[in-house]
Amino acid sequence: MASPSVNLGQLLDLGLLKRYEVLGGEAGLRRPVRVVVVGSTIHEISELAAGSVVVFGREQLTLDDLAMDIAIRLAGSAGLSGIIAARTPRQVPLVTRRLADRFALPLIGVDDIAPAGVVAAFDPYVRAPEIAGLRVLGDAARRFQRPPANANALTSSLSATLGEPVALIDAESRFVAGDPEVHALLGTCPTAEELGGPHPVAVTVRAGEADVLLQPVQVDPAGLAVYWIAVRLPGSAAGVLLEPIRRAVAIAALSFAVHVAGDAVRVEREHRRRSLLLNEILEQPDDPGRRTVERATALGWRLAGWHTAVQVQVSHAPSAVRLSALGAELEEQLAERGVTVTLVERAEGWVFWSTAEAEADAADPGPLTKRVNTALAAVEAEHPGLRLCAGVGGAHAGTAGIGRSADQARQAVLLARTTRRPAAVEHIDAVSARRLLAGWYGSAPLRGAAADLLAPLQDADPSGELVRTLRCYLDCQSSAKAAGDLLGVHRNTVMQRMDRVTQLLPADLDDPDDRLAVHLAARAVDVQWEDPA
Amino acid sequence: MEQVAESAIDDIVRGAVHFGSGGGGEPHLGRQLLTAAVRQYGPVPLVQAGSLAPDALVLPVVSAGAPYALLEKAHGVHEAEALRAAVEARAGRECAAVLPVQLGSANVAVPLAVAARLGLPCLDADLMRRTLPSIDMTLLRLSGHPVPPITLVGCTGALVEFSSGDGAVLGELLRAVMPGLGLVALASAYEVTAGACARLGVDGSISDCARIGAALGAVSPGSEAGYAPFLRACGGRMLCTATVAELVQHSTDGWPRGVVSLNTPEGFARIDFQNENLIVSRSGTVLATVPDLISLADAETGSLLQTTDLALGQEVHVIAGPVDDRWHTPEGLDMVGPRAFGYAVDPVRFDGTGDLTAAGPR
Numbered sequence: 001m002a003s004p005s006v007n008l009g010q011l012l013d014l015g016l017l018k019r020y021e022v023l024g025g026e027a028g029l030r031r032p033v034r035v036v037v038v039g040s041t042i043h044e045i046s047e048l049a050a051g052s053v054v055v056f057g058r059e060q061l062t063l064d065d066l067a068m069d070i071a072i073r074l075a076g077s078a079g080l081s082g083i084i085a086a087r088t089p090r091q092v093p094l095v096t097r098r099l100a101d102r103f104a105l106p107l108i109g110v111d112d113i114a115p116a117g118v119v120a121a122f123d124p125y126v127r128a129p130e131i132a133g134l135r136v137l138g139d140a141a142r143r144f145q146r147p148p149a150n151a152n153a154l155t156s157s158l159s160a161t162l163g164e165p166v167a168l169i170d171a172e173s174r175f176v177a178g179d180p181e182v183h184a185l186l187g188t189c190p191t192a193e194e195l196g197g198p199h200p201v202a203v204t205v206r207a208g209e210a211d212v213l214l215q216p217v218q219v220d221p222a223g224l225a226v227y228w229i230a231v232r233l234p235g236s237a238a239g240v241l242l243e244p245i246r247r248a249v250a251i252a253a254l255s256f257a258v259h260v261a262g263d264a265v266r267v268e269r270e271h272r273r274r275s276l277l278l279n280e281i282l283e284q285p286d287d288p289g290r291r292t293v294e295r296a297t298a299l300g301w302r303l304a305g306w307h308t309a310v311q312v313q314v315s316h317a318p319s320a321v322r323l324s325a326l327g328a329e330l331e332e333q334l335a336e337r338g339v340t341v342t343l344v345e346r347a348e349g350w351v352f353w354s355t356a357e358a359e360a361d362a363a364d365p366g367p368l369t370k371r372v373n374t375a376l377a378a379v380e381a382e383h384p385g386l387r388l389c390a391g392v393g394g395a396h397a398g399t400a401g402i403g404r405s406a407d408q409a410r411q412a413v414l415l416a417r418t419t420r421r422p423a424a425v426e427h428i429d430a431v432s433a434r435r436l437l438a439g440w441y442g443s444a445p446l447r448g449a450a451a452d453l454l455a456p457l458q459d460a461d462p463s464g465e466l467v468r469t470l471r472c473y474l475d476c477q478s479s480a481k482a483a484g485d486l487l488g489v490h491r492n493t494v495m496q497r498m499d500r501v502t503q504l505l506p507a508d509l510d511d512p513d514d515r516l517a518v519h520l521a522a523r524a525v526d527v528q529w530e531d532p533a
Numbered sequence: 534m535e536q537v538a539e540s541a542i543d544d545i546v547r548g549a550v551h552f553g554s555g556g557g558g559e560p561h562l563g564r565q566l567l568t569a570a571v572r573q574y575g576p577v578p579l580v581q582a583g584s585l586a587p588d589a590l591v592l593p594v595v596s597a598g599a600p601y602a603l604l605e606k607a608h609g610v611h612e613a614e615a616l617r618a619a620v621e622a623r624a625g626r627e628c629a630a631v632l633p634v635q636l637g638s639a640n641v642a643v644p645l646a647v648a649a650r651l652g653l654p655c656l657d658a659d660l661m662r663r664t665l666p667s668i669d670m671t672l673l674r675l676s677g678h679p680v681p682p683i684t685l686v687g688c689t690g691a692l693v694e695f696s697s698g699d700g701a702v703l704g705e706l707l708r709a710v711m712p713g714l715g716l717v718a719l720a721s722a723y724e725v726t727a728g729a730c731a732r733l734g735v736d737g738s739i740s741d742c743a744r745i746g747a748a749l750g751a752v753s754p755g756s757e758a759g760y761a762p763f764l765r766a767c768g769g770r771m772l773c774t775a776t777v778a779e780l781v782q783h784s785t786d787g788w789p790r791g792v793v794s795l796n797t798p799e800g801f802a803r804i805d806f807q808n809e810n811l812i813v814s815r816s817g818t819v820l821a822t823v824p825d826l827i828s829l830a831d832a833e834t835g836s837l838l839q840t841t842d843l844a845l846g847q848e849v850h851v852i853a854g855p856v857d858d859r860w861h862t863p864e865g866l867d868m869v870g871p872r873a874f875g876y877a878v879d880p881v882r883f884d885g886t887g888d889l890t891a892a893g894p895r
Contacts, residue, residue: 042877064781064792066805066812066819067877073817094779095794095803099816102800 005032006129008053008082008106010241013234015163016121017084017110023063023092024100024107025072031081031104036122038115039083042071050079053122055115058086063109068096076103084108084118133244136161140248147259148252151177151227154259158229158252162245167230168256171196171320172384182230186212196320200225202246204233215249219261224320226260229253264324271327271345274299278344278351285400299342305355308365309393309405310372311413313349315424318385326379333375339368349413351406356395365392365427376423389416389424411438418523441524450521456504458525466504469497471522474515534657534740537645538576541743542567547836548746549641551767551854554826555810555840557637557664562604564638570646577645578654580630581736587728589629591656592620594644595668595720597685597707602716603639612686612719613647619684619692620721629727632656633738634671634720637664641742647719658730659738660723662857663826666788666808667704668722670869672859673733683707683722687714754835757850769854769883772813772820773797774832777847793843795851802851804829806840811874813851821853822871824860825883828852853883 009029012020022029034051039060048054054075061067063085075083083100087109100107110118124131139161148154151168155178159166167178173195175183185207200216211233216225231249233242277299280292288296288303296303312330317323327343327350334341334352341352354368369392376388391412393405408428415438416426428438440446457466469487473494476482480498484491507514537545546564550557571577585591594616596603621627631648633641636659648655660671669680680703685693693710695703711718730736748766753759757771764770775795782791788807795802802815810827813820821827829838832848843849859865861882867873870880881887 066792066803066814069803069814069817070819070878071817076817090783091781093781093792093794093803095792095801098794098801102816 005034006125006241007031008033008108010129011053011122011125012108013163014125016125017108017118019111020084021087021109022106023109024097025082025103025105027101028081028104028106031106033081033122033126036119036126038119039071042067042074045071045074045080046078048075048078048080052078052080053082053084054080055113055118056083056085057113057115058088060115062086062088063092063096063107064088064090068107069099072096072099072103072105072107076105080105082106082108084110084113084115086113087111129241130244133241136244136248137251140251144252144255147255147262149259151256154229154252154256155179158231158249161248161252162231164234165232169195169228169230171225171227176227178230179232182212182232185210185232186230195228196224198224200228202250213246213249215246215253217253217257217260219257219264226322227256229256267328268324271324274342274344275346277301278346281399282403282406285398285403288399301342302355303399303402305357306395306397307353307355307401307405308368308395309351309353309402309409310368310390311346311349311351311393311406311409312343312372312376312388312390313413313417315387315389315417316385317387318383321383321386329379329382330375333378334371336378337371337375339371339375348410351409353402353405365395365429368392369425369427373423373425376425380423387422389413389419390426391416392425392427394429411442414438414441437520440520447524450517450524453505453507453518453521454525456506457501460500460504466497466501467522467525469494470501470518473498474519474522534579534743536576536578537567537571537655537739539568539571542571542642544744544746544750545645545739545742546638546642546746547749548742548744549636549638550837551745551749551826551828552636552663552742553638553809553828553837553839554664554823555804555806555829555838556666556808557839558603558639559839559842560638562607562639563642566607566639566646567642567649570649574649574652577649579657579739580654582656582658582727582730582733583736585629585656585727587726587731589727590621590624590626591630591632591725591727591730592617592628592647592651592653593632593634593660593721593723593725594647595634595722596639596643596717597668597720598711598714598717606688606715606717608643608647608688608717608719610650611690612688613650615686615690615692616647616684616719616721617651619686619694623682623684623694623696624724628653630654630656632725632730633659634668634722635659635661635664636738636742640664641739643719645739655739656727656730657737657739658735660733660735662735662738662860663824664809665869667701668707668720669701669704671723672735672857673723673725673729675859675862675865675868676733678723678725678729680722682724683720685710685714685718685720688717689715693718749835749837752830752835754831754833759835760830760850760852764852767826767854769826769828769852772851772853773799773802773815774848774850775802777843777845777849780841780843780845782841789841791840793840795849804840804851805876807874810840812871812876812878813853819878819881820885821883822876822878822880823874824856824865824869824880826854826856827883828854855883 007030032051033053036053039054039056143157143161155166155168165179165182167182168176169183170176202215204211204213213231213233215229217227218225229249277295281288331343343350343352372390380386391409393408396404412426412428416424472486473483480491480494484494507518509515546560550560631644631653633644645655660673674680681695681697683695745766748762751762775797778796779794790807793804800816804810805812811823813827830850831838832850860869866880871878
């Protein structure tokens with residue numbers, strides 16, 4: 001009967017023996033174990049059934065005793081699967097360890113041993129290996145009955161259940177929580193595409209010397225994995241002992257998904273509350289109701305004083321980035337830079353404002369602009385491909401000042417979008433001429449006309465190379481050399497492209513009006529506009 | 534052999550190492566001790582027990598204590614005289630000869646040196662026919678003779694006497710007083726006459742040492758066959774040639790104990806020792822046990838080694854040799870068989886045969 005069986009290696013991995021040492025015969029750790037018995041004398045070893053593991057107490061046999069050699073020989077001939085015996089402070093002779101190696105008979109040294117206890121601990125797993133799995137599963141079910149409070153709670157609980165190191169990584173293979181060594185072990189093994197791809201399923205990957213089990217955490221069962229749980233599998237996790245580990249990890253993943261989803265709902269609800277409140281404030285700036293003031297105060301918002309509003313927008317986001325979570329990240333990054341604010345989600349992004357007691361304190365927007373810039377850069381660095389930009393309004397007094405500054409911030413962010421720099425931040429007051437442009441960029445019909453103007457270039461060259469060259473050439477005051485340096489091409493290339501542009505454009509670049517219109521159009525054309533309307 | 538002259542010392546001491554079974558002391562010291570005595574007092578006459586008057590008192594002599602301590606503080610003239618005086622005073626008569634208690638490089642040399650100093654002849658005999666760790670493990674006691682009185686003279690001149698008591702208990706007491714005596718003492722035990730020695734039949738010990746020592750000198754190292762003269766002389770056999778892979782030593786209970794791991798072409802072999810080599814086994818099979826002799830010869834020089842002096846990587850021959858048959862009787866094995874030393878194995882003779890007497894019901 002091919003009943004499932006365990007081997008001594010698996011039994012030891014269960015952690016039932018507190019401190020043990022494999023002294024020899026390691027090659028035999030994979031032999032199936034049929035029964036574990038208490039040994040009394042070495043001479044009865046020959047009468048034991050093949051596949052037995054015999055446990056000797058300190059009184060019966062110690063490891064450095066000559067009789068141990070005899071026991072190993074007898075056990076080797078009888079086809080036993082291992083000997084467990086007491087260690088003494090004395091060294092186990094080399095000859096004994098080599099003899100165990102020769103018979104591939106695992107020789108396990110234990111500090112404190114009660115043979116009957118060892119037998120009782122091992123016996124259930126030997127008789128019915130599934131029980132080992134049930135223990136793990138039962139433990140997992142108990143621990144993950146309630147969703148873990150956070151990622152650290154997940155990894156520590158799961159690690160305690162399995163007795164193996166666990167790490168939580170995100171869909172881009174970045175370490176989130178748990179044992180960093182497991183993450184390091186993975187290296188580049190599962191690529192970001194594999195982790196971020198559709199239809200994620202649990203996989204086992206070979207990472208260096210060990211197998212690592214990867215289990216996706218999905219908030220939406222049909223969606224992408226938001227996290228992956230990585231577990232380094234013990235050598236014994238094979239056959240009947242692997243399946244329970246898989247299931248335990250799946251339970252943990254499900255439980256953690258509940259936590260993530262709950263978190264998302266809570267954040268969403270909070271944002272909604274803030275957003276409604278801001279609307280109320282903006283709609284009735286002169287006479288906010290008593291209840292509104294109370295709620296604003298409760299959130300730590302100050303309605304009096306001089307307000308400087310900031311609007312943050314996403315210029316470009318890869319599909320893997322969860323936009324709903326970005327607000328919280330931004331808040332964290334800003335707080336790290338001394339800007340403690342609550343972001344309010346708006347249709348065009350997020351708004352927040354800082355408040356100063358006096359106009360003089362709010363007058364210089366430099367430090368704030370700098371902090372916002374580094375905060376955006378920090379968030380961008382966390383998510384490759386993500387582009388953020390922000391606009392900073394002027395300082396305005398009173399409740400109505402919030403709305404006024406926010407309007408300016410919205411204009412400023414339009415400017416920021418046109419610069420195409422990472423983490424771009426523009427202040428409305430920085431250059432008054434830009435306010436002119438902001439008004440122009442803000443007009444959809446004008447932007448439509450600009451697109452029409454450059455349409456022939458787009459048609460002729462969908463890659464956008466011609467438009468970029470044109471924009472750069474005009475930015476550089478029609479210097480082919482300067483534009484070439486910026487674009488990283490030879491000036492002759494710039495000249496050739498400009499010849500082509502001149503032919504294609506329905507405008508004359510030598511005419512100052514035409515040239516200005518083309519320049520404006522070139523600056524506005526590639527930006528993804530999101531009209532508040 | 535009628536006397537021990539300087540020319541015979543090399544052979545006697547070398548041969549005595551064989552009876553040390555891996556212990557018994559480093560031979561250089563014994564050689565120096567005896568050579569100095571013979572040079573000062575002249576050759577030591579050897580006598581057979583039967584040639585003395587049967588009721589003549591003999592003076593059993595053994596050097597008690599650690600051989601390495603003896604190296605630092607050798608027995609002096611005064612100790613020999615104090616020992617003789619104590620024994621003669623108690624017996625009320627004079628000693629006629631010195632009687633070595635055991636064979637071993639130190640314990641052949643010391644009684645001969647004592648005899649030289651005292652101007653007495655030395656009996657060509659001993660009471661153990663090998664080295665054993667305790668003064669009560671003698672063929673004389675095996676024959677029913679009581680161990681006490683025991684007399685010890687320490688190197689500081691202190692004198693200790695145990696006039697009665699059980700042999701095993703006295704053995705323990707002896708070891709207990711040794712540190713106080715400076716770890717070196719000249720000892721005597723057994724009130725014994727020349728006639729008792731003759732009846733015991735232990736003649737020829739010193740001559741055997743000389744004979745075996747001469748054969749050892751004729752060994753040509755380099756091949757196992759080169760040991761033929763020695764093996765013929767001692768009646769032993771070569772068990773294997775091996776490389777020393779590990780030497781584990783511990784002396785938690787006051788005895789130098791340990792295990793030597795030897796790498797042989799047929800697998801790892803093991804020697805368990807307590808002062809002397811007690812058991813040699815290979816791959817969990819016992820090849821030979823105490824009371825037979827187990828020696829290690831340095832493959833390079835052919836000389837016999839002290840087990841505690843082994844070096845890792847040293848190539849050695851393992852040689853087992855027979856011992857007096859009386860040790861193989863059930864009573865003898867009770868006293869000095871492997872179980873007496875705490876090993877739960879049956880005795881195996883040097884030639885691999887079991888002791889029939891030991892295999893029966895005990």
